[in-house]
Structures are given as C-alpha cells and as structure tokens.
Amino acid sequence: MANPSLLILPGDGIGPEVMAEVRKVADWFGSQGLVFDIDEDLVGGAAYDAHGTPLTDATMEKAQAADAVLLGAVGGPKYDTLDFSVKPERGLLRLRKEMDLYANLRPAQCFDALADFSSLKTEVVSGLDIMIVRELTSGVYFGEPRGIVTEGNERVGINTQRYTESEIARVARSAFELARRRGNKVCSMEKANVMESGILWREVVQKVHDEEYPDIELSHMYADAGAMQLTRWPKQFDVIVTDNLFGDLLSDLAAMLTGSLGMLPSASLGAPMANGRPKALYEPVHGSAPDIAGQGKANPIACILSFAMALRYSFDRGDEAARLEKAVEAVLAKGLRTADLLGEEGRQPVSTSEMGDAIVAAL
Ligand code: ATP
Ligand code: MG
Numbered sequence: 001m002a003n004p005s006l007l008i009l010p011g012d013g014i015g016p017e018v019m020a021e022v023r024k025v026a027d028w029f030g031s032q033g034l035v036f037d038i039d040e041d042l043v044g045g046a047a048y049d050a051h052g053t054p055l056t057d058a059t060m061e062k063a064q065a066a067d068a069v070l071l072g073a074v075g076g077p078k079y080d081t082l083d084f085s086v087k088p089e090r091g092l093l094r095l096r097k098e099m100d101l102y103a104n105l106r107p108a109q110c111f112d113a114l115a116d117f118s119s120l121k122t123e124v125v126s127g128l129d130i131m132i133v134r135e136l137t138s139g140v141y142f143g144e145p146r147g148i149v150t151e152g153n154e155r156v157g158i159n160t161q162r163y164t165e166s167e168i169a170r171v172a173r174s175a176f177e178l179a180r181r182r183g184n185k186v187c188s189m190e191k192a193n194v195m196e197s198g199i200l201w202r203e204v205v206q207k208v209h210d211e212e213y214p215d216i217e218l219s220h221m222y223a224d225a226g227a228m229q230l231t232r233w234p235k236q237f238d239v240i241v242t243d244n245l246f247g248d249l250l251s252d253l254a255a256m257l258t259g260s261l262g263m264l265p266s267a268s269l270g271a272p273m274a275n276g277r278p279k280a281l282y283e284p285v286h287g288s289a290p291d292i293a294g295q296g297k298a299n300p301i302a303c304i305l306s307f308a309m310a311l312r313y314s315f316d317r318g319d320e321a322a323r324l325e326k327a328v329e330a331v332l333a334k335g336l337r338t339a340d341l342l343g344e345e346g347r348q349p350v351s352t353s354e355m356g357d358a359i360v361a362a363l
Contacts (some may be wrong), residue, residue, distance in 0.1 A: 002037070003035045004315045006039075007062050008040045009043040009059070009071045009072065012076045012293075013076050014352075015074070017300070019298075020276030020356070024356050025359065043071060044088035044089075045079045045088040047088075054087065055091035064099065070306060074091055077086040096268060096281065100270045103171050103270070104134040105178070106255060107266075108255055110257065110259075111258075111332050112333070133247070140160065146160060155249060163201060168204040171241060172188070188220050191224070230253055240359075264284065264302050265283075265285070265306035267282065267306070277315075282307065283306055297349070299355065300359075301355065308325055330362045336354075336358050
C-alpha cells in the first residue's frame with residue numbers, strides 16, 4: 001500500500017520555523033516505520049513573492065489530492081498594502097473553500113504542567129479536554145442578502161443568518177463521529193429561543209442523532225448560557241457543536257482557558273474521501289506572528305499538536321497521536337518553556353528548535 005501523503009505548506013512569518021520542528025517529528029515517526037510521502041509547497045506571501053498569487057492552481061491540485069494538508073501561517077506586514085485579491089489570507093480562504101472544509105475542530109486541552117498558567121482557577125482547567133466543532137462555510141458570515149444600504153435618510157448594515165438542513169446535518173455528523181472517538185457526548189449550542197435558524201439547527205441535530213447516533217448522549221444549550229458554562233465549569237463538556245458565528249466566539253473563549261496561543265492546534269474537515277477519511281487541513285490557531293518571526297522564539301507546539309490531530313483524524317493513528325501528545329506533556333512537565341509560556345518570572349526560555357528537539361527526544 002502507498003504511504004500516506006501529506007502536503008506541507010509552511011507559509012509566512014514563524015510558519016517555516018515551527019514547521020521545521022514538525023518535520024523533525026515526522027522524520028522520527030518515519031524512522032519507526034511510519035513513513036509519509038511529504039511534499040512541501042508555498043502558500044500566502046511566500047507564494048505571492050514567487051508566483052504573484054497566494055496559492056497557485058498546481059498547489060491547489062496537490063492539496064485536493066493529498067491525504068492531509070498541514071499549514072503553518074500566512075500573512076505579514078510586508079503584504080498589508082497588497083490588493084485584496086492577492087492577499088496572503090486569500091490563499092488560505094481558497095484552500096478552505098475549494099476543499100469545502102465545513103467542520104472546524106478546535107480542542108481546548110489543558111496540559112497539567114500549564115494549569116497554573118490559565119486565567120482560571122487550576123481546579124477548573126486541570127485535566128480539561130474538550131473539542132469545539134464550528135460550522136465554517138455557512139451562516140451569517142456568508143448569508144445573502146448582505147451589504148450596507150440606504151433606507152430613507154440613514155444607512156443600514158445587513159447580514160443574513162441562513163442554514164440549510166443539509167449544512168446542519170453534515171456538521172452534526174462530524175461532531176457525532178468525533179464524540180464516538182472521545183467521550184460519547186455532544187452538546188449543541190444555538191439560540192433557538194430567538195432565531196429561526198436556531199430552531200432548525202436544534203431540530204436537525206436532534207434528528208441526525210435519533211436516526212444515526214442514538215448511542216451518543218446529546219444535549220442542547222443556548223449559546224449565551226454555553227459561554228457562561230464554559231467559563232464556570234468547562235469539564236462538563238466533551239464535544240460542542242455550534243454554528244459559524246457562535247463557534248467563532250466560543251472556540252476563542254474555550255481556547256484561552258488553556259493558556260497560550262502557541263499551544264493551540266486546529267483541524268478543518270470536509271466530506272469523506274475515497275479512503276473513508278475526511279478531506280482535511282490542519283493548522284495552528286496562531287498567525288504568522290511577525291513580531292517574533294526569524295528569532296527562534298516561536299513555540300512549535302501548536303503546529304506539532306496539529307500534526308498529532310492529522311495522525312488521529314486523517315491517518316487513523318490514534319496511538320501515535322497520543323504518544324506525541326504525551327511527549328509534549330513530558331517536556332512541559334520537565335519545565336521546558338518557550339518565551340510565550342513564561343510569565344514575569346525570570347526563567348530562561350528555550351528556543352523553537354530546542355523545544356522541537358526535546359519533544360523528539362521524549363518520543
Ligand atoms: P493573524 O491575523 O494571522 O491571526 P494575529 O496578529 O492575530 O495574526 P498572531 O500572529 O497569532 O496573531 O500573534 C499574536 C501574538 O501572539 C503575537 O504577539 C505573537 O508573537 C504571539 N504568538 C503567536 N503565535 C505564537 C507562537 N507559536 N509562539 C509564541 N508566540 C506566539
Ligand atoms: Mg488573529
């Protein structure tokens with residue numbers, strides 16, 4: 001059988017720096033017999049510099065064909081004045097759109113060694129491991145009509161929240177499938193009390209549950225109450241599924257329960273491919289961090305944990321993913337910290353590559 005294929009798009013800013021550490025990790029797995037066919041290509045500002053476009057058609061085709069895509073970060077001040085149509089971010093948006101990645105997965109997982117780093121009390125976050133599934137391709141960010149129009153003597157800003165049954169059903173399935181591999185529990189969040197789309201959302205999620213996933217525990221919560229519960233006692237949740245707008249807010253909120261941006265991975269999944277696994281793009285939550293790029297200060301863990309998600313969801317290597325996560329935990333437990341994980345205390349941070357080396361050694 002062919003080796004699993006991975007397209008790596010390091011991108012801009014700290015993207016190439018953190019991706020170099022992922023390569024070390026992938027090479028280690030290769031030395032253990034888990035060999036990936038890795039191809040590397042340009043995206044974002046790097047692609048613009050070379051080709052005048054943030055994503056070439058050839059790269060797009062490679063992304064469609066790969067078992068998984070791993071992206072570093074795109075953008076930077078150098079590209080701020082570019083025309084909107086060739087901005088680095090457009091490369092990422094094109095990937096998401098053409099791969100039709102409708103389910104955005106963002107874990108909020110608290111490593112014990114960092115529990116005291118959270119803004120919440122240690123007992124609230126220690127051992128926390130939840131997953132937010134955000135619908136990514138529809139809802140109020142895309143609904144028509146939209147625009148700023150003039151009515152009488154004033155202007156009106158208009159957006160439309162719109163969801164079809166099939167859009168709700170497919171992201172609900174992603175959440176239930178995920179729950180099956182985790183704690184068998186899904187909480188769906190909307191505002192069915194005040195929004196028509198919320199009423200339909202609740203109805204469709206319940207129907208998909210009853211017909212296809214009756215074994216999973218399903219609850220419904222209004223999204224505002226959900227925000228409150230997430231800060232009060234987040235460990236009550238396992239998988240949360242919600243729409244594009246609420247997911248945008250709730251996933252940021254949940255993410256920060258755990259500390260630094262430098263720790264947070266994400267996955268964006270689409271429809272199943274011929275191999276049964278979903279189309280998938282993995283990337284750290286953080287951006288290109290131009291303020292620290294090129295200085296060896298970036299924390300590579302978010303990108304390394306994104307690779308762990310790829311192992312689990314695209315390559316069916318849950319044991320290897322867990323092993324990698326344990327290696328990260330072990331290195332943190334030993335006290336190694338990149339600068340973003342140190343508060344005011346005068347401890348010496350490790351560099352990007354020292355962190356990567358330590359994780360490989362722990363593996
Ligand atoms: P974008 O618009 O691309 O999301 P942004 O400006 O919102 O970018 P980031 O680029 O993620 O956000 O940077 C936000 C802050 O977090 C910066 O100060 C950056 O240095 C810091 N930061 C982001 N990622 C990391 C990382 N991996 N390691 C250390 N610090 C990081
Ligand atoms: Mg940002």
